Amino acid sequence: MSAIATVSAATRRSVLVLSCATFSSMVAQRLCDAMLPELSREFEASLPSAAQTVSLFAVAYGLAQLIYGPLGDRLGKFRVVTFATLACSLGSVLSAFAPSLNVLIVARVLVALGAAAIIPLSLAWVGDSVPYERRQETLARLSLGSTLGIVAGQLLGGVFTDTLGWRWAFALMTLQFGLVGAVLFQDWRGQGFPGLASRAMAPAAKNAGAGPSFIQQVAQILRGGWTRRVLLVAFVEGAAGFGVLAIWASHLHLELGLSLSASGATVALFGLGGMLYMTVAKRLIPVWGERGLSRRGGVMAGTAAMVLAWAPVWWVALPACLVAGFGFFMFHNTMQTNATQMAPQARGTAVSSFAACLFLGQSVGVVLAASLAGPLGSAAVITLAGAVMVGAGLFFAHQLQHRERLLGG
Numbered sequence: 348m349s350a351i352a353t354v355s356a357a358t359r360r361s362v363l364v365l366s367c368a369t370f371s372s373m374v375a376q377r378l379c380d381a382m383l384p385e386l387s388r389e390f391e392a393s394l395p396s397a398a399q400t401v402s403l404f405a406v407a408y409g410l411a412q413l414i415y416g417p418l419g420d421r422l423g424k425f426r427v428v429t430f431a432t433l434a435c436s437l438g439s440v441l442s443a444f445a446p447s448l449n450v451l452i453v454a455r456v457l458v459a460l461g462a463a464a465i466i467p468l469s470l471a472w473v474g475d476s477v478p479y480e481r482r483q484e485t486l487a488r489l490s491l492g493s494t495l496g497i498v499a500g501q502l503l504g505g506v507f508t509d510t511l512g513w514r515w516a517f518a519l520m521t522l523q524f525g526l527v528g529a530v531l532f533q534d535w536r537g538q539g540f541p542g543l544a545s546r547a548m549a550p551a552a553k554n555a556g557a558g559p560s561f562i563q564q565v566a567q568i569l570r571g572g573w574t575r576r577v578l579l580v581a582f583v584e585g586a587a588g589f590g591v592l593a594i595w596a597s598h599l600h601l602e603l604g605l606s607l608s609a610s611g612a613t614v615a616l617f618g619l620g621g622m623l624y625m626t627v628a629k630r631l632i633p634v635w636g637e638r639g640l641s642r643r644g645g646v647m648a649g650t651a652a653m654v655l656a657w658a659p660v661w662w663v664a665l666p667a668c669l670v671a672g673f674g675f676f677m678f679h680n681t682m683q684t685n686a687t688q689m690a691p692q693a694r695g696t697a698v699s700s701f702a703a704c705l706f707l708g709q710s711v712g713v714v715l716a717a718s719l720a721g722p723l724g725s726a727a728v729i730t731l732a733g734a735v736m737v738g739a740g741l742f743f744a745h746q747l748q749h750r751e752r753l754l755g756g
Contacts, residue, residue, distance in 0.1 A: 358476050361425070362485060364534045365469040366492030367527050368432050372465040373496025374503065375435065375458050375520055376404065381505035381596040381611030382513050390448035394597070398717035399452050401593045404459040405585075405710035409703045411463035416699025419464070424472040429535050431464035433528035436521050443517035458520075466493060467702035474687035474698065486683050487628040494625060494676060497618030501596060505611020574689045574697075576746050581682060581701050582708035583739045588648065588675055589705070590712015591732035592617065595655065595668075598725040603661045613664050620672025621679075628680065638744045640681045645740010647674025652733030656726040678740050 379386070379400040387397040419427045438457030445451035469489060477485045507516035595617075596610040605613065624631075635643065651671035658664045686701035712732070719728050 361476075361534055362473065362489050364530055365425075365428065365472065366489050368428060368465045368492070368531060369469055369489060370492035370496040370499070371432065371435070371520070371523050371527050372462040373493040374500040374523070375439070375462050376408070377497050377500030377592075378504045378516055378520065379404075379455070380593050380614070381501055381600075381607050382508050382516075383593075383597050384600055385508045385513060385607060386448065386451075390451075392448050394720070395714070395717040396448065398593065398713055400448075400455050402710045402713035402717070403452055404455045405590070405706045405713060407456040407459035408463045409705075409707035409710060411460050412467060412699035412703035412706075415464040415468060416696035419468040419471060419699070420696055424468040424475070425531075425535055427464050428468050428472070429528060429531040431461045432524055432531055435461035435524040436528070437461075439517050439521040439524060443514045443521065445514075454517075461524075463702070463706075467698045470683055470687055470702075471698040484629050484632065486687070487625045487680055490676065490680060490683070491622060491625045494618050494621030494672070497621065497672075498615040499618075501611045501615040501618065503611075505596065505607040505609070509606055509608040573746075576743075577682065577685050577689060578700060578704045580739055580743050580746075581686070581704040582711075583735060584679065584682065585705040585708025586712035586715070587732040587735035587739065588679070588712075589709040591652075591716045591729060593713045594716045594720055594725055594728065597720075598656070598729060599661065599664060602725065603658070603664070605661055609661075613661070614668055616665060616668035617672035617675070620669040620674075621676035622672075623669070624673045624676045624680070631677070637681050637684070638747045640677050641740050641747060642744035643740075644674045644676070644678030644681065645743070646737050647671070648678060649674075649733040649735070649737035649740070652736065653730050656729035656733065675736070678736075678743070682743070 383394060383397045383401070386392070386400065387394050390397070415427060415431075435458050438454050438459075438461065441454035441457065442451060445454055470486065473485055473489055503516050503519070504513070507513055507519075592614070595614045596607070599605045599610040599613055600607055631640065648671050651667045651674060655664050655667035655671065658667060682701075686698050689697040689701070716725075716728050716732070
C-alpha cells in the first residue's frame with residue numbers, strides 16, 4: 348500500500364477545516380498592520396504605541412504556547428483548537444467597540460490568547476495523523492489557510508480603514524471566528540469527540556503513574572542539539588520575517604505615498620507569493636530537498652525585502668512582495684516540517700515551543716522595527732531584516748547537513 352493511501356478522506360477533510368481556522372488566526376494577526384498610521388492619528392499616539400496592537404498580540408500569542416502545548420497533548424489538539432476559535436469572537440467584539448488605544452490593545456491580547464492555539468496545534472495534529480513522507484506536502488495544504496490569511500489581513504485592514512472604518516474589520520472577524528468555530532465543532536463531533544475519551548481515562552493513567560510535567564517535557568526537548576537550533580532559527584525568522592513585515596505597509600504609505608488600501612493590497616502579495624509556493628510545493632520538495640528549499644527560500648525572501656525597501660516607484664514593490672512571500676514560505680514550510688518531528692512523544696508541546704519562539708521573535712521584531720524606523724528610516728530597517736533572513740536560510744541549510752548527528756545530542 349502506498350504512503351498516500353494512509354491519508355484518509357476524513358483526515359483530508361479535517362485538514363481543510365483546520366485550514367479555515369488557520370486562515371482566521373492569521374487574518375487576526377495581520378489585520379492591524381495597514382491600520383497603524385490611522386490608529387496613530389485617531390488615538391493621537393505615536394507609531395510605536397499604535398504598533399503595540401501587533402507586538403503585544405505576538406507576545407501574548409507566544410507566551411500562551413506554555414499552556415496550549417501540554418493542554419493539546421492532554422485534552423486533544425482538535426478539541427482545543429475548536430473552543431479556542433470560538434473564544435476569539437469575544438476579543439473581536441471588544442476590539443470593534445474599543446473606546447481607546449489601551450482598550451484595543453487589551454482586546455487584541457484576548458484574541459491572541461485564543462488564536463495562539465490554532466496554528467501550532469493544527470500543525471501538531473497533522474504530525475499525529477499524517478506519516479512523515481507525506482507531512483510536508485500536507486502541511487503545505489494546511490498552510491494555504493494561513494498564507495491566504497496574510498493576504499486577507501493586510502488587504503482588509505487597509506480597505507476597511509479607508510472606507511467603512513477600521514472597527515468594521517473587527518466586526519467581520521467576530522462573525523468569521525464564530526462560523527469557523529461552528530464548523531470545527533461539527534467536524535470534531537463527526538470524529539467522535541476525540542479528547543473526551545482521553546480525559547475519561549485520565550484517572551486510570553494517573554494511577555499507573557503520572558507522565559512528565561510540562562517543564563520536564565520542555566527540558567527534554569531542549570536537551571537536543573538539533574531542537575535548540577530549530578528553535579533559535581524560529582526566533583530569528585519570526586523577528587526578521589513576520590515581525591518587520593508589520594511596517595511594510597506603513598513604509599509604502601509614508602515613503603511612496605500609497606493609500607492605506609493600496610499599501611495593504613501591495614503587501615498582501617506577500618501572502619499570495621506564499622500561496623503560489625504551496626501550489627507548487629509538491630513538485631519542488633523532492634527536487635530541491637529541505638536544504639535547497641531553506642537556502643533558496645531565505646535568499647529569495649531577504650533579497651526581495653531589500654528591493655522593496657529601496658523601491659524608487661510603487662510598482663517595483665509588487666513583484667518584490669510576491670517573491671518575498673514565495674521565498675519566505677519555502678523556508679518556513681521546511682521549518683514547520685522539522686518542528687513537527689522534534690519530539691514525537693510530546694508533539695503538541697514541541698510544536699508549541701516552536702510557535703512560542705516564532706511569535707516571541709515576531710514581537711521583538713515589531714518593537715524594534717517600529718522603534719528604529721524613526722531614527723534610521725524604515726528602508727534601513729527592512730534592509731537589515733532582509734539580510735538577517737538571507738543569513739537564517741543559509742545557516743539552517745548548513746545545519747540540515749548535520750541533523751542526524753545533532754539529533755543524537
